[in-house]
Amino acid sequence: MAQRTKKVCTISYGCQMSERDAETLTAISAESGYRRTENPEEADLIIINTCCVRESAENKIIGKIGQLKKLKERNPYLKIAVAGCMVQQPGILKRLQRRASHIDIWTGTFDHHKFEELLHAANEGQKIALVSSDASDTAEVVPLAEKGKLKVNVNIMYGCDNYCAYCIVPYVRGSERSRPKDTILKEIRTLVLNGCQEVTLLGQNVNSYGKKDKFPYDFSDLLKEIDTIEGLSRIRFMTSHPKDLNDKLIATVAEGKHICEHFHFPFQAGSNRILHAMNRDYTREYYLERASRILKEVPEARITTDIIVGFPGETEEDFEMTLDLVRTVPFSQAYTFMFSKRSGTVAARLPEQVPLEIKKHRLQKLIELQNAKSLAWRQKMLNKYYEILVEGPSKTNLEQISGRTRGNEVVVVKGSEDLTDTLVNVKIVSANSWTLFGILD
Numbered sequence: 001m002a003q004r005t006k007k008v009c010t011i012s013y014g015c016q017m018s019e020r021d022a023e024t025l026t027a028i029s030a031e032s033g034y035r036r037t038e039n040p041e042e043a044d045l046i047i048i049n050t051c052c053v054r055e056s057a058e059n060k061i062i063g064k065i066g067q068l069k070k071l072k073e074r075n076p077y078l079k080i081a082v083a084g085c086m087v088q089q090p091g092i093l094k095r096l097q098r099r100a101s102h103i104d105i106w107t108g109t110f111d112h113h114k115f116e117e118l119l120h121a122a123n124e125g126q127k128i129a130l131v132s133s134d135a136s137d138t139a140e141v142v143p144l145a146e147k148g149k150l151k152v153n154v155n156i157m158y159g160c161d162n163y164c165a166y167c168i169v170p171y172v173r174g175s176e177r178s179r180p181k182d183t184i185l186k187e188i189r190t191l192v193l194n195g196c197q198e199v200t201l202l203g204q205n206v207n208s209y210g211k212k213d214k215f216p217y218d219f220s221d222l223l224k225e226i227d228t229i230e231g232l233s234r235i236r237f238m239t240s241h242p243k244d245l246n247d248k249l250i251a252t253v254a255e256g257k258h259i260c261e262h263f264h265f266p267f268q269a270g271s272n273r274i275l276h277a278m279n280r281d282y283t284r285e286y287y288l289e290r291a292s293r294i295l296k297e298v299p300e301a302r303i304t305t306d307i308i309v310g311f312p313g314e315t316e317e318d319f320e321m322t323l324d325l326v327r328t329v330p331f332s333q334a335y336t337f338m339f340s341k342r343s344g345t346v347a348a349r350l351p352e353q354v355p356l357e358i359k360k361h362r363l364q365k366l367i368e369l370q371n372a373k374s375l376a377w378r379q380k381m382l383n384k385y386y387e388i389l390v391e392g393p394s395k396t397n398l399e400q401i402s403g404r405t406r407g408n409e410v411v412v413v414k415g416s417e418d419l420t421d422t423l424v425n426v427k428i429v430s431a432n433s434w435t436l437f438g439i440l441d
Contacts, residue, residue: 005035006033006034006044007034007036007037007042007043007045008026008029008030008035008036008043008045008047009036009037009038009039009040009043009046009047010023010036010046010047011046011048012048012049013048013051013057014049014051014053014084014085015051015053016153016200016238017153017155017173017202017204018049018050021083021084022047022049023152023153024112025047025081025112026047028119029045029119031116032119040071041071044078044079045078045079045080045081045119046068046078046079046080048064048065048080048082048084049084050085050087051085052085052086052089052168052342053167053168054342055340055341055343056340062096062100065080065096065099066099066100068080069100079104079119079122079123080103080104081103081105081106081107081115081118082096082107083105083108083109084108085108085109085169085172087106087107087108087131088108088110088131088173089172090133090344093106093129093131104122104126104127105119105128105129106130106131107129107130107131108130108131108132109172109174110131110133110134110174111132114130118130134174148194148195149194149196150195150196150197150389150391150420150421151196151197151198151199152191152196152200153199153202154187154188154191154199154200154201154202155203156178156179156184156201156202156206156219156222157177157203157204157206157208158173158174158179158203159174159175159177159204160176160205161175162204162205162241162279163279163346164278164279164280165279165345165346165347165350166278166308166342167342167345168342168344169204171344175212176204176205176208176212177212178209178210178212181215181217181221181222181225184201184222185226185229188226188229188232189229192231192232197231197234197389198233198389199232199234200237201235201237201238203237203239204239204241205239205240205241206238206239206240207240207241207244207246207249208244211244218248219237219249220248223235223249223253223256223259224252224256227256227257227259232258233389233423234260235258236260236408239264239266240263240264240265241266242265242267242280242282242286243281243282243286245265245290247297250293250294250297251297253301254297254298260407261301261302261406262302262303262304262406262407262408263294263301263303264305264306265290265291265294265304266306266307267287267305267306267307268280268307269308269314269321269322270284270318270321270322270323270324270325271314271318271322273313273318274311274314277311277312278308278311278347284321287325288325288328288329291303302332302408302409303329303330303332304332304333304408305329305331305333305334305335306335307322307335307336307337307366308337308338309336309339309362309366310338310358310359311339311354312347312351312353313350313351314354322366323369326370330377331374331377332374332408332409333374333434334366334370336366336367336370337363338359338362338363341353371433372433375431375432378432381428382429382431383427383428383429384427385425385427385428385441386406386409386411386425386426386428386438387406387426388404388411388423388424388425388438389404389421389422390402390403390415390419390420390422390423390424392417392420393417399414400412400413400414401414401417401419401420405436409436410434410435410436411426411435411436411437411438412435412436412438413438413439414439414440415440424440424441425441426438426439426441427441
């Protein structure tokens with residue numbers, strides 16, 4: 001009698017870095033005989049890869065962990081692993097274990113190379129936790145993404161040394177360390193052979209790639225070499241910290257063949273006083289100069305950004321400076337956030353916390369401004385032709401397909417699912433603040 005195929009369902013929260021970690025853990029479980037499923041009801045293994053950037057995200061994850069207890073009661077053979085940034089926070093593991101005794105594996109961000117051992121121990125009936133505190137002992141794990149996967153995130157570095165006052169990342173992902181160029185190139189070449197057409201190079205600050213490790217090459221040099229890989233259609237990267245964005249990188253994007261003309265370039269606040277309190281290490285004037293340089297050298301560039309409102313001590317005058325910067329720089333899109341305390345960060349302990357109602361009001365005002373600007377930006381694209389990489393059926397209409405331009409704009413068109421994974425030309429016929437709608441050329 002044939003042995004039943006075991007299945008793994010992976011649930012990921014948070015950023016692209018977290019998504020990449022989830023892909024890694026899924027690939028490791030595949031090496032142990034598990035096949036992916038999107039349905040937790042039919043899974044033999046459920047992996048929850050967690051995020052801890054905001055406490056609201058933590059509460060959502062804890063709720064999800066609690067819901068899975070019912071599945072465990074119905075299927076005692078089900079194994080559940082909880083991994084990632086939330087588990088990595090100092091002192092939180094014991095609290096989580098007390099609240100969720102049904103979890104089989106607890107592991108943080110530095111122990112992916114031991115996940116297969118943890119899984120084996122869990123299958124032998126053990127409850128096990130492994131959360132190393134030192135990233136320097138981490139062995140690199142580079143399992144391949146699934147064959148035929150169109151888009152893949154590729155880590156080029158780990159950790160962060162910037163210590164922005166509001167951010168927990170340096171405390172849960174360790175200090176900055178870059179992967180050697182040859183390792184990255186080998187990984188991407190193999191991904192392309194397995195069907196990948198687009199890679200997104202990930203780092204908390206890709207612009208500082210190789211600096212701390214004293215590599216004889218920098219991020220621009222890495223991009224140029226990746227751009228020569230045959231069969232790769234598109235190269236993206238994030239995130240670009242403003243303080244390290246140099247002219248060489250801008251020129252590399254301008255001259256690149258497959259490097260997408262998209263800069264995710266967070267400014268976070270428009271006031272120098274707040275930027276200093278955030279420990280962002282640049283000024284408003286510097287940011288504006290860099291944005292102007294991007295648009296001068298790469299006229300077709302799309303600039304997207306992150307913005308936080310209501311940081312401790314932010315006055316109406318400070319907030320108005322943020323609005324003014326949004327009016328000045330033609331962002332195609334902005335990801336806007338209301339400051340919330342993140343335990344373990346400097347900002348959580350700062351005085352002059354802004355009242356919730358004021359933060360809500362400022363956030364709404366900012367969203368309305370950027371939505372109007374995003375719509376105006378997209379309306380300028382009407383009746384023009386753009387190349388999109390088709391990602392699959394639209395989430396809202398199965399008779400439509402969706403993809404992205406090189407500038408990372410989402411485009412929805414009427415077309416067949418057979419076009420998935422192909423590059424097609426589309427004429428833009430309508431738009432809203434977040435989406436373009438087109439017809440196939």
